Protein backbone atom coordinates (compact mmCIF):
# COMPACT_ATOMS: atom_id res chain seq x y z
CA UNK A 1 0.00 0.00 0.00
CA UNK A 2 1.14 3.50 -0.72
CA UNK A 3 2.11 5.86 2.09
CA UNK A 4 2.64 8.90 -0.14
CA UNK A 5 0.36 11.93 0.38
CA UNK A 6 0.33 13.75 -2.94
CA UNK A 7 -2.71 16.01 -2.48
CA UNK A 8 -4.37 17.13 0.72
CA UNK A 9 -7.08 19.69 1.53
CA UNK A 10 -6.41 21.25 4.93
CA UNK A 11 -7.92 24.41 6.47
CA UNK A 12 -8.95 25.99 3.16
CA UNK A 13 -5.51 25.24 1.72
CA UNK A 14 -4.48 22.78 -0.98
CA UNK A 15 -1.26 21.08 0.10
CA UNK A 16 0.77 19.39 -2.65
CA UNK A 17 3.97 17.39 -2.45
CA UNK A 18 6.43 19.20 -4.72
CA UNK A 19 7.41 16.61 -7.34
CA UNK A 20 10.16 18.86 -8.70
CA UNK A 21 12.08 18.53 -5.41
CA UNK A 22 11.94 14.73 -5.17
CA UNK A 23 13.81 12.55 -4.44
CA UNK A 24 16.28 14.95 -2.79
CA UNK A 25 13.80 16.79 -0.58
CA UNK A 26 10.26 16.02 0.55
CA UNK A 27 8.75 19.51 0.42
CA UNK A 28 5.16 20.66 0.27
CA UNK A 29 3.53 23.59 -1.51
CA UNK A 30 0.63 25.37 0.16
CA UNK A 31 -1.87 26.80 -2.34
CA UNK A 32 -4.18 29.38 -0.82
CA UNK A 33 -4.91 30.98 -4.20
CA UNK A 34 -5.76 29.24 -7.44
CA UNK A 35 -2.93 31.07 -9.26
CA UNK A 36 -0.38 29.25 -7.03
CA UNK A 37 -1.89 26.00 -8.23
CA UNK A 38 -1.79 27.13 -11.90
CA UNK A 39 1.93 27.72 -11.51
CA UNK A 40 2.43 24.38 -9.71
CA UNK A 41 0.75 22.56 -12.62
CA UNK A 42 2.77 24.43 -15.27
CA UNK A 43 6.15 23.72 -13.66
CA UNK A 44 5.17 20.09 -12.86
CA UNK A 45 5.25 20.43 -9.09
CA UNK A 46 1.98 18.55 -9.37
CA UNK A 47 1.87 16.33 -12.44
CA UNK A 48 0.40 13.12 -13.78
CA UNK A 49 -3.03 13.15 -15.38
CA UNK A 50 -5.27 12.22 -12.42
CA UNK A 51 -3.31 14.37 -9.93
CA UNK A 52 -3.66 17.38 -12.22
CA UNK A 53 -7.43 16.77 -12.48
CA UNK A 54 -7.98 16.29 -8.75
CA UNK A 55 -5.90 19.32 -7.77
CA UNK A 56 -7.66 21.49 -10.39
CA UNK A 57 -10.99 20.54 -8.80
CA UNK A 58 -9.67 21.91 -5.49
CA UNK A 59 -8.40 24.94 -7.44
CA UNK A 60 -12.03 25.83 -8.14
CA UNK A 61 -12.73 25.72 -4.39
CA UNK A 62 -9.75 28.04 -3.81
CA UNK A 63 -11.24 30.40 -6.41
CA UNK A 64 -14.60 30.37 -4.61
CA UNK A 65 -12.89 31.27 -1.32
CA UNK A 66 -11.00 34.12 -3.02
CA UNK A 67 -14.13 35.31 -4.85
CA UNK A 68 -15.96 35.58 -1.55
CA UNK A 69 -13.29 37.98 -0.26
CA UNK A 70 -12.52 39.85 -3.46
CA UNK A 71 -15.92 40.46 -5.08
CA UNK A 72 -19.16 42.06 -3.93
CA UNK A 73 -22.01 41.22 -6.32
CA UNK A 74 -23.13 37.70 -7.15
CA UNK A 75 -22.36 38.43 -10.81
CA UNK A 76 -18.75 39.40 -10.01
CA UNK A 77 -18.45 36.37 -7.76
CA UNK A 78 -19.42 33.88 -10.49
CA UNK A 79 -17.34 35.75 -13.07
CA UNK A 80 -14.28 35.39 -10.82
CA UNK A 81 -14.75 31.63 -10.41
CA UNK A 82 -15.47 31.05 -14.11
CA UNK A 83 -12.37 33.00 -15.01
CA UNK A 84 -10.34 30.83 -12.62
CA UNK A 85 -11.72 27.71 -14.34
CA UNK A 86 -10.52 29.12 -17.68
CA UNK A 87 -7.05 29.85 -16.29
CA UNK A 88 -6.77 26.43 -14.70
CA UNK A 89 -7.77 24.77 -17.97
CA UNK A 90 -5.01 26.58 -19.86
CA UNK A 91 -2.19 25.22 -17.69
CA UNK A 92 -1.44 22.02 -19.66
CA UNK A 93 -3.10 20.74 -22.84
CA UNK A 94 -2.69 16.95 -23.04
CA UNK A 95 -4.01 15.23 -19.90
CA UNK A 96 -7.77 15.12 -20.35
CA UNK A 97 -8.39 14.60 -16.62
CA UNK A 98 -7.79 18.34 -16.17
CA UNK A 99 -10.71 19.24 -18.46
CA UNK A 100 -12.82 16.35 -17.16
CA UNK A 101 -12.49 17.54 -13.54
CA UNK A 102 -12.99 21.22 -14.37
CA UNK A 103 -16.06 20.38 -16.45
CA UNK A 104 -17.51 18.49 -13.48
CA UNK A 105 -16.82 21.44 -11.17
CA UNK A 106 -18.31 23.92 -13.67
CA UNK A 107 -21.47 21.80 -14.01
CA UNK A 108 -21.76 21.73 -10.22
CA UNK A 109 -21.19 25.50 -9.99
CA UNK A 110 -23.94 26.13 -12.55
CA UNK A 111 -26.47 24.44 -10.26
CA UNK A 112 -25.59 26.66 -7.28
CA UNK A 113 -26.67 30.13 -8.53
CA UNK A 114 -29.39 30.65 -5.95
CA UNK A 115 -27.37 29.72 -2.87
CA UNK A 116 -25.38 31.75 -0.31
CA UNK A 117 -21.65 32.06 -1.02
CA UNK A 118 -20.70 30.00 2.05
CA UNK A 119 -22.94 27.17 0.93
CA UNK A 120 -21.59 27.36 -2.63
CA UNK A 121 -18.06 26.92 -1.34
CA UNK A 122 -19.15 23.93 0.79
CA UNK A 123 -20.88 22.31 -2.20
CA UNK A 124 -17.86 22.83 -4.43
CA UNK A 125 -15.61 21.36 -1.76
CA UNK A 126 -17.95 18.36 -1.49
CA UNK A 127 -17.63 17.81 -5.25
CA UNK A 128 -13.81 18.13 -5.19
CA UNK A 129 -13.65 15.68 -2.26
CA UNK A 130 -15.79 13.26 -4.28
CA UNK A 131 -13.43 13.53 -7.26
CA UNK A 132 -10.50 12.87 -4.91
CA UNK A 133 -12.14 9.85 -3.28
CA UNK A 134 -13.32 8.39 -6.58
CA UNK A 135 -9.79 8.65 -7.98
CA UNK A 136 -8.42 6.58 -5.11
CA UNK A 137 -11.22 4.02 -5.50
CA UNK A 138 -10.60 3.78 -9.26
CA UNK A 139 -6.89 3.29 -8.74
CA UNK A 140 -7.41 0.50 -6.21
CA UNK A 141 -9.79 -1.22 -8.63
CA UNK A 142 -7.24 -0.80 -11.44
CA UNK A 143 -4.65 -2.54 -9.25
CA UNK A 144 -6.98 -5.44 -8.54
CA UNK A 145 -8.04 -5.95 -12.18
CA UNK A 146 -4.50 -5.53 -13.46
CA UNK A 147 -3.23 -8.21 -11.10
CA UNK A 148 -5.05 -10.79 -13.27
CA UNK A 149 -2.49 -10.33 -16.04
CA UNK A 150 0.60 -10.19 -13.82
CA UNK A 151 2.28 -13.60 -13.68
CA UNK A 152 4.20 -14.98 -10.71
CA UNK A 153 7.87 -13.82 -11.00
CA UNK A 154 6.94 -11.22 -13.64
CA UNK A 155 9.47 -8.56 -14.53
CA UNK A 156 7.55 -5.38 -15.41
CA UNK A 157 8.87 -2.39 -17.34
CA UNK A 158 7.22 0.94 -16.61
CA UNK A 159 7.79 4.37 -18.14
CA UNK A 160 7.49 7.78 -16.46
CA UNK A 161 5.60 7.89 -13.16
CA UNK A 162 2.04 6.60 -12.99
CA UNK A 163 2.19 6.18 -9.25
CA UNK A 164 0.76 7.69 -6.09
CA UNK A 165 2.60 10.89 -7.02
CA UNK A 166 0.61 11.12 -10.25
CA UNK A 167 -2.82 10.53 -8.69
CA UNK A 168 -4.77 11.12 -5.48
CA UNK A 169 -3.23 7.85 -4.25
CA UNK A 170 -1.86 4.41 -5.22
CA UNK A 171 -1.35 5.26 -8.86
CA UNK A 172 -2.52 3.50 -12.01
CA UNK A 173 0.36 1.47 -13.48
CA UNK A 174 2.00 1.42 -10.05
CA UNK A 175 -1.27 0.38 -8.43
CA UNK A 176 -1.10 -2.85 -10.47
CA UNK A 177 2.50 -3.30 -9.35
CA UNK A 178 1.64 -2.51 -5.70
CA UNK A 179 -1.30 -4.92 -5.74
CA UNK A 180 0.73 -7.76 -7.30
CA UNK A 181 3.58 -7.21 -4.84
CA UNK A 182 1.35 -7.04 -1.76
CA UNK A 183 -0.58 -10.12 -2.87
CA UNK A 184 2.68 -12.04 -2.58
CA UNK A 185 3.74 -12.32 -6.21
CA UNK A 186 7.48 -12.27 -6.55
CA UNK A 187 7.56 -9.44 -9.09
CA UNK A 188 10.29 -6.99 -10.01
CA UNK A 189 10.19 -3.68 -11.82
CA UNK A 190 12.38 -2.08 -14.47
CA UNK A 191 11.88 1.70 -14.31
CA UNK A 192 12.78 3.81 -17.33
CA UNK A 193 14.58 6.97 -16.27
CA UNK A 194 12.30 9.04 -18.57
CA UNK A 195 14.24 11.94 -20.07
CA UNK A 196 14.00 14.90 -20.19
CA UNK A 197 12.51 15.43 -16.71
CA UNK A 198 13.34 12.06 -15.16
CA UNK A 199 9.96 11.18 -13.67
CA UNK A 200 11.05 7.52 -13.75
CA UNK A 201 14.26 7.91 -11.76
CA UNK A 202 13.16 10.74 -9.48
CA UNK A 203 9.59 9.64 -8.74
CA UNK A 204 8.89 6.00 -9.71
CA UNK A 205 12.15 4.71 -8.26
CA UNK A 206 11.52 6.79 -5.10
CA UNK A 207 8.01 5.40 -4.62
CA UNK A 208 8.96 1.78 -5.28
CA UNK A 209 12.16 1.68 -3.24
CA UNK A 210 10.32 3.33 -0.32
CA UNK A 211 7.92 0.37 -0.37
CA UNK A 212 10.54 -2.32 -0.78
CA UNK A 213 9.41 -3.34 -4.27
CA UNK A 214 12.46 -4.72 -6.14
CA UNK A 215 13.34 -2.08 -8.73
CA UNK A 216 16.06 -1.70 -11.34
CA UNK A 217 16.55 1.72 -12.88
CA UNK A 218 17.59 1.93 -16.54
CA UNK A 219 18.10 4.83 -18.91
CA UNK A 220 15.50 5.00 -21.67
CA UNK A 221 17.85 3.74 -24.36
CA UNK A 222 18.44 0.47 -22.45
CA UNK A 223 14.84 -0.78 -22.72
CA UNK A 224 15.28 -2.51 -26.08
CA UNK A 225 18.39 -4.40 -25.00
CA UNK A 226 16.77 -5.39 -21.69
CA UNK A 227 13.89 -6.85 -23.73
CA UNK A 228 16.26 -8.69 -26.06
CA UNK A 229 18.01 -10.24 -23.07
CA UNK A 230 14.65 -11.57 -21.83
CA UNK A 231 14.62 -9.31 -18.78
CA UNK A 232 11.13 -7.91 -19.41
CA UNK A 233 7.88 -9.95 -19.33
CA UNK A 234 5.37 -7.14 -19.65
CA UNK A 235 5.08 -3.37 -19.97
CA UNK A 236 2.62 -1.29 -17.96
CA UNK A 237 2.42 2.47 -18.28
CA UNK A 238 -0.17 5.12 -17.50
CA UNK A 239 -2.00 7.45 -19.87
CA UNK A 240 -2.75 11.14 -20.25
CA UNK A 241 -5.49 10.73 -22.80
CA UNK A 242 -6.95 7.70 -24.57
CA UNK A 243 -9.16 8.09 -27.65
CA UNK A 244 -12.20 6.05 -28.66
CA UNK A 245 -10.12 3.71 -30.86
CA UNK A 246 -7.71 2.94 -27.99
CA UNK A 247 -4.78 5.16 -29.03
CA UNK A 248 -2.85 6.15 -25.90
CA UNK A 249 -1.12 9.47 -25.24
CA UNK A 250 1.44 9.11 -22.48
CA UNK A 251 4.87 10.45 -21.55
CA UNK A 252 7.28 10.86 -24.46
CA UNK A 253 9.06 7.56 -25.02
CA UNK A 254 6.04 5.34 -24.34
CA UNK A 255 5.56 4.83 -28.09
CA UNK A 256 9.17 3.64 -28.54
CA UNK A 257 8.76 1.22 -25.62
CA UNK A 258 5.54 -0.18 -27.10
CA UNK A 259 7.06 -0.69 -30.57
CA UNK A 260 10.08 -2.42 -29.04
CA UNK A 261 7.81 -4.61 -26.94
CA UNK A 262 5.84 -5.74 -30.00
CA UNK A 263 9.07 -6.71 -31.76
CA UNK A 264 9.96 -8.87 -28.74
CA UNK A 265 6.46 -10.36 -28.26
CA UNK A 266 5.97 -8.60 -24.91
CA UNK A 267 2.45 -7.48 -23.90
CA UNK A 268 1.85 -3.74 -23.32
CA UNK A 269 -0.87 -2.52 -20.96
CA UNK A 270 -2.01 1.06 -20.38
CA UNK A 271 -3.50 1.53 -16.91
CA UNK A 272 -5.92 4.44 -16.53
CA UNK A 273 -9.28 5.40 -15.05
CA UNK A 274 -12.16 6.02 -17.46
CA UNK A 275 -11.74 9.75 -16.72
CA UNK A 276 -8.60 9.53 -18.90
CA UNK A 277 -10.59 8.25 -21.89
CA UNK A 278 -11.76 11.04 -24.16
CA UNK A 279 -14.59 9.54 -26.18
CA UNK A 280 -15.06 12.81 -28.04
CA UNK A 281 -11.86 12.02 -29.99
CA UNK A 282 -11.85 9.18 -32.51
CA UNK A 283 -8.10 8.73 -32.78
CA UNK A 284 -4.76 9.82 -31.35
CA UNK A 285 -3.95 12.32 -34.11
CA UNK A 286 -6.55 14.61 -32.55
CA UNK A 287 -4.82 14.76 -29.16
CA UNK A 288 -3.06 18.08 -28.48
CA UNK A 289 0.54 17.32 -27.56
CA UNK A 290 2.26 19.75 -25.21
CA UNK A 291 5.63 21.06 -26.30
CA UNK A 292 7.78 22.29 -23.47
CA UNK A 293 10.72 24.62 -23.08
CA UNK A 294 13.69 23.76 -25.30
CA UNK A 295 16.08 24.08 -22.37
CA UNK A 296 14.63 20.92 -20.81
CA UNK A 297 16.54 19.06 -23.56
CA UNK A 298 19.64 21.27 -23.62
CA UNK A 299 20.04 21.05 -19.88
CA UNK A 300 19.65 18.61 -17.05
CA UNK A 301 18.12 20.53 -14.15
CA UNK A 302 19.95 23.74 -14.94
CA UNK A 303 23.24 22.05 -15.85
CA UNK A 304 24.05 22.63 -19.48
CA UNK A 305 24.50 19.40 -21.46
CA UNK A 306 24.34 20.77 -25.03
CA UNK A 307 25.38 23.90 -26.88
CA UNK A 308 23.16 26.83 -26.00
CA UNK A 309 22.28 27.53 -29.59
CA UNK A 310 21.41 24.00 -30.72
CA UNK A 311 17.76 23.67 -31.67
CA UNK A 312 15.72 21.02 -29.83
CA UNK A 313 12.35 19.30 -30.14
CA UNK A 314 10.63 18.76 -26.82
CA UNK A 315 7.19 17.12 -27.00
CA UNK A 316 6.13 16.10 -23.48
CA UNK A 317 3.98 13.19 -24.74
CA UNK A 318 3.62 10.81 -27.65
CA UNK A 319 0.76 8.67 -28.89
CA UNK A 320 0.96 4.89 -29.01
CA UNK A 321 -1.38 3.56 -31.70
CA UNK A 322 -3.91 1.04 -30.37
CA UNK A 323 -2.39 -1.83 -32.36
CA UNK A 324 0.49 -1.86 -29.84
CA UNK A 325 -1.77 -1.91 -26.78
CA UNK A 326 -2.62 -5.40 -25.50
CA UNK A 327 -5.19 -4.11 -23.02
CA UNK A 328 -6.34 -1.02 -21.14
CA UNK A 329 -6.61 -1.65 -17.40
CA UNK A 330 -9.48 0.42 -15.98
CA UNK A 331 -11.56 0.47 -12.80
CA UNK A 332 -14.27 -1.64 -14.49
CA UNK A 333 -11.91 -4.29 -15.85
CA UNK A 334 -9.35 -4.86 -18.60
CA UNK A 335 -10.54 -3.58 -21.96
CA UNK A 336 -9.45 -5.49 -25.04
CA UNK A 337 -9.47 -4.69 -28.75
CA UNK A 338 -11.49 -3.67 -30.63
CA UNK A 339 -11.46 -0.67 -28.31
CA UNK A 340 -14.13 1.25 -30.18
CA UNK A 341 -16.49 -1.45 -28.85
CA UNK A 342 -14.96 -2.23 -25.45
CA UNK A 343 -14.58 1.45 -24.45
CA UNK A 344 -18.27 2.45 -24.86
CA UNK A 345 -19.23 -0.79 -23.07
CA UNK A 346 -16.95 0.15 -20.15
CA UNK A 347 -18.64 3.57 -19.87
CA UNK A 348 -22.05 1.86 -19.71
CA UNK A 349 -20.85 -0.46 -16.93
CA UNK A 350 -19.48 2.56 -15.03
CA UNK A 351 -22.79 4.41 -15.43
CA UNK A 352 -24.63 1.44 -13.90
CA UNK A 353 -22.16 1.26 -11.00
CA UNK A 354 -22.57 4.99 -10.30
CA UNK A 355 -26.38 4.71 -10.45
CA UNK A 356 -26.33 1.87 -7.92
CA UNK A 357 -24.15 3.98 -5.62
CA UNK A 358 -26.57 6.95 -5.59
Ligand code: MRU
Nearest residue numbers: 047048049160162166238239251
Ligand atom coordinates in the same frame (compact mmCIF):
# COMPACT_ATOMS: atom_id res chain seq x y z
O1 MRU B 1 4.52 15.38 -17.68
P1 MRU B 1 3.92 14.51 -16.62
O2 MRU B 1 4.89 14.14 -15.54
O3 MRU B 1 2.64 15.09 -16.09
O4 MRU B 1 3.53 13.16 -17.37
C1 MRU B 1 2.91 12.14 -16.65
C2 MRU B 1 2.64 10.93 -17.46
O5 MRU B 1 2.87 10.88 -18.65
C3 MRU B 1 1.96 9.79 -16.75
O6 MRU B 1 2.40 8.57 -17.25
C4 MRU B 1 0.44 9.89 -16.96
O7 MRU B 1 -0.01 11.16 -16.62
C5 MRU B 1 -0.30 8.88 -16.18
S1 MRU B 1 -0.30 9.20 -14.46
C6 MRU B 1 -1.24 8.06 -13.66
